[in-house]
Amino acid sequence: xxxxxxxxxxxxxxxxxxxxxxxxxxxxxxxxxxxxxxxxxxxxxxxxxxxxxxxxxxxxxxxxxxxxxxxxxxxxxxxxxxxxxxxxxxxxxxxxxxxxxxxxxxxxxxxxxxxxxxxxxxxxxxxxxxxxxxxxxxxxxxxxxxxxxxxxxxxxxxxxxxxxxxxxxxxxxxxxxxxxxxxxxxxxxxxxxxxxxxxxxxxxxxxxxxxxxxxxxxxxxxxxxxxxxxxxxxxxxxxxxxxxxxxxxxxxxxxxxxxxxxxxxxxxxxxxxxxxxxxxxxxxxxxxxxxxxxxxxxxxxxxxxxxxxxxxxxxxxxxxxxxxxxxxxxxxxxxxxxxxxxxxxxxxxxxxxxxxxxxxxxxxxxxxxxxxxxxxxxxxxxxxxxxxxxxxxxxxxxxxxxxxxxxxxxxxxxxxxxxxxxxxxxxxxxxxxxxxxxxxxxxxxxxxxxxxxxxxxxxxxxxxxxxxxxxxxxxxxxxxxxxxxxxxxxxxxxxxxxxxxxxxxxxxxxxxxxxxxxxxxxxxxxxxxxxxxxxxxxxxxxxxxxxxxxxxxxxxxxxxxxxxxxxx
Ligand SMILES: [Zn+2]
Ligand SMILES: [Zn+2]
Numbered sequence: 001x002x003x004x005x006x007x008x009x010x011x012x013x014x015x016x017x018x019x020x021x022x023x024x025x026x027x028x029x030x031x032x033x034x035x036x037x038x039x040x041x042x043x044x045x046x047x048x049x050x051x052x053x054x055x056x057x058x059x060x061x062x063x064x065x066x067x068x069x070x071x072x073x074x075x076x077x078x079x080x081x082x083x084x085x086x087x088x089x090x091x092x093x094x095x096x097x098x099x100x101x102x103x104x105x106x107x108x109x110x111x112x113x114x115x116x117x118x119x120x121x122x123x124x125x126x127x128x129x130x131x132x133x134x135x136x137x138x139x140x141x142x143x144x145x146x147x148x149x150x151x152x153x154x155x156x157x158x159x160x161x162x163x164x165x166x167x168x169x170x171x172x173x174x175x176x177x178x179x180x181x182x183x184x185x186x187x188x189x190x191x192x193x194x195x196x197x198x199x200x201x202x203x204x205x206x207x208x209x210x211x212x213x214x215x216x217x218x219x220x221x222x223x224x225x226x227x228x229x230x231x232x233x234x235x236x237x238x239x240x241x242x243x244x245x246x247x248x249x250x251x252x253x254x255x256x257x258x259x260x261x262x263x264x265x266x267x268x269x270x271x272x273x274x275x276x277x278x279x280x281x282x283x284x285x286x287x288x289x290x291x292x293x294x295x296x297x298x299x300x301x302x303x304x305x306x307x308x309x310x311x312x313x314x315x316x317x318x319x320x321x322x323x324x325x326x327x328x329x330x331x332x333x334x335x336x337x338x339x340x341x342x343x344x345x346x347x348x349x350x351x352x353x354x355x356x357x358x359x360x361x362x363x364x365x366x367x368x369x370x371x372x373x374x375x376x377x378x379x380x381x382x383x384x385x386x387x388x389x390x391x392x393x394x395x396x397x398x399x400x401x402x403x404x405x406x407x408x409x410x411x412x413x414x415x416x417x418x419x420x421x422x423x424x425x426x427x428x429x430x431x432x433x434x435x436x437x438x439x440x441x442x443x444x445x446x447x448x449x450x451x452x453x454x455x456x457x458x459x460x461x462x463x464x465x466x467x468x469x470x471x472x473x474x475x476x477x478x479x480x481x482x483x484x485x486x487x488x489x490x491x492x493x494x495x496x497x498x499x500x501x502x503x504x505x506x507x508x509x510x511x512x513x514x515x516x517x518x519x520x521x522x523x524x525x526x527x528x529x530x531x532x533x534x535x536x537x538x539x540x541x542x543x544x545x546x547x548x549x550x551x552x553x554x555x556x557x558x559x560x561x562x563x564x565x566x567x568x
Contacts, residue, residue: 002027004064004105004117005054005128005154006034011108012053013038013150016046022110023085023138023147030164031128031153035136037085042148047130050150054128061121062106066114074100074111085138086111127161128154131168167405174405176457177304183462183520185453185470186305194302194309196450201470204500205453208468210290212342212567213314213446220335222288222316227268229292233258238423239267248295265291266417266442269317270424278428283438284320284328290449291315305454312449318441321428325368325416325439329375329397332414332443336399337379339412339445342567343456348408349376349383350398352390359392360418368416368439369395393419394439403459411452415442463521463543467564473501474517475538478529480505486533490526490553497557499564514541524560 006025013036014020023035069077071094078086089111093100103112105120117123132151138144155161172178180186185202188195198206214224233251236242241249241263251260262268269287278285291313301307320328333349340347351372354365372395376383383397390396394416400408417440420426427435446452456464466472475490477483487503494501504513510527517525526538531550538556540548551559 001117001123001156002030002032002154003114004120005123005152006032007064007103007105007108007110007112007116008054008057008120008123009050009130009150009152010034010036010110011057011106012050014108015053016050019082021085022083023136024089025110028151030155031131031151033149033151035138035147035149037138037145037147042133042150044133047133047150051128051130055125057106058120058123058125060106061119063119064114064116065104066116067102067104068099069102071098071100074102077102077109078111081109123154124156124158126158127156128152129161129165170405171407171458174458174461175304176306176454179457179462180305183470185457188304193299194297194307196305196308196310202453204470205464205468206449209446209449209452210314213339214288214290216335216338217286217288217314217316220286220331221284222286225269225272225287225289227262227265227272227289227291229262229294230259231262231268233260235267235271236260239270239420240423241267248297250294250296261294262291263293263295265289265293265313265315266317266420266440267424269315270420270426270440273319273426274424278319278438280321280428280430280436283428284318284324285438286316286318288314288316305450305457308448308450310450313444314446314449316441316443316445318443319421319426319428319438320441321430321436322364322367322439325441326371326375326378328441329372329414330378332441333375333379333381333397336412336414336445340401343459345401345403345459347412348400348402349381350386350400351376351383352386352396352398353388354395355388355390355392357392358390360394360422364418365395368418372397372416391415391417393417401455403455404461405458409451409455411447411455412445413442413447416440417442463523465568466523466560467567469521469523470500471502471520471522472499472560472564473524473526474520474522475501475503475526475528476510476513476517477503477505478510478527480507482530483528483533487528490528490538493553493557497561499557499560518543526556 010022010025017038019039021037025032025034071090074090090100101113103110103114103116130150130152134149135146136149137146153164184199186196186198189197233242245263249260249263251258293311293313294309295311297307297309318328353369358365396413396415398410399412400410402408420440421437426438428438430436473494475487477487484505491501491503514525523543525541528538532538537550537552540551540556542548
């Protein structure tokens with residue numbers, strides 16, 4: 001239905017501009033797009049007109065008719081139509097196919113493998129919407145002509161469309177780039193594409209998360225290390241990154257040698273492992289690192305904190321004996337659950353198994369996959385299997401989360417690796433004196449701190465829980481002149497208790513100052529006046545719950561301290 005609606009849109013565009021040249025128009029999540037080469041630039045006002053034409057086409061009920069024709073006939077047909085882009089596609093298809101599939105619905109014929117709905121009438125005219133116009137290079141190559149891409153969404157029912165549009169509106173309000181600016185958390189600058197600049201308030205959130213992650217890692221036996229950012233490419237040749245990952249790496253010459261900025265921490269962690277002989281008694285050896293890596297993401301794909309070039313990973317490389325895999329995975333799964341519980345986000349687990357292009361012994365793979373399954377079962381975790389979706393060097397468990405808007409994000413990965421230990425000839429002395437290769441488990445939980453902060457900023461719509469809030473309590477004296485001194489006393493008490501707090505004594509009305517605090521999404525506002533001063537109290541307003549009345553200052557301090565300790 002999604003792809004069929006793309007055809008209907010193409011037909012509407014053809015009606016509006018008979019000289020349109022068509023690119024491609026696939027189905028995507030919730031909808032579709034189509035790329036057009038048009039005589040003029042589309043404007044947002046065109047979209048309702050196109051939708052009207054689409055509704056008319058749907059109403060007619062054109063059948064989607066499939067036909068298999070020879071490539072020669074297809075060439076003649078599309079040449080006649082002046083469809084130069086389609087001719088290019090036919091040229092490619094010709095190499096492997098003698099026949100080509102086309103679909104016709106009313107006046108519009110497309111080179112297309114289908115499938116389609118039976119008739120344009122099968123599309124609900126009330127349940128689609130054209131959402132966006134953007135530029136797109138033909139075949140995603142910036143050397144080619146830029147075409148105009150029109151996006152749309154389509155659902156079975158009007159209700160689903162309404163819900164989706166509502167969610168998009170909500171998502172726009174929660175956009176982390178917008179909130180990052182409004183709450184003064186971070187910024188991006190054109191001189192450093194893909195690298196976030198962290199402001200003092202953003203840094204508070206960062207540090208809280210980093211410290212939280214570190215404390216959990218420590219609890220599960222993690223040993224923190226730190227490794228450099230720059231290394232000669234000889235290391236990356238050995239790890240295989242130079243051959244397989246070079247396009248995503250930054251590298252340059254220094255003193256006639258090529259150096260790379262690290263895109264991953266693994267080889268560096270291995271260098272530390274290799275500094276001396278290792279015994280089975282040391283395993284599992286759990287190195288953790290806040291790894292600052294740089295990846296050469298295309299500038300067109302950068303997207304706020306979601307897609308950056310300067311990435312900070314909460315990384316871990318665990319060296320285990322093969323027989324320890326299951327137990328270690330159990331421990332990692334426990335740890336993952338502990339991480340996400342705090343954010344009240346529900347993780348979903350996926351097991352990716354041996355791909356067709358796997359390296360290593362089939363037995364090792366089978367045993368490792370069994371270990372992963374057993375570990376998931378022991379932790380009573382429901383999971384989906386992604387058959388043959390593992391990396392060539394080992395099976396893995398991916399963990400997705402769903403945010404407050406129900407959007408899915410892939411965060412943590414627990415990845416087994418049989419290949420790096422071999423490439424670096426890693427070994428340990430086993431209990432019987434024999435030399436064996438350890439297995440490496442790569443395990444990032446937040447994934448990247450940048451991306452994670454972007455996700456939770458949108459998840460909480462900027463109203464972070466108390467423990468993460470840059471300012472936890474804002475003290476508002478009703479009159480600075482009369483109660484300024486008491487406000488300072490309150491501030492002092494809160495600071496001693498480790499509560500991040502400020503006084504808002506700006507000469508504005510009480511209502512205005514409360515609204516400002518609410519805009520800054522500060523969890524607690526403490527209003528102080530005569531009554532509060534006399535009773536050594538504060539009048540508490542909790543973010544969106546409003547007035548809670550007067551509470552003894554000491555009691556408030558205990559309450560907020562407990563909330564912070566409980567990560568509320
Ligand atoms: Zn099609
Ligand atoms: Zn790694």
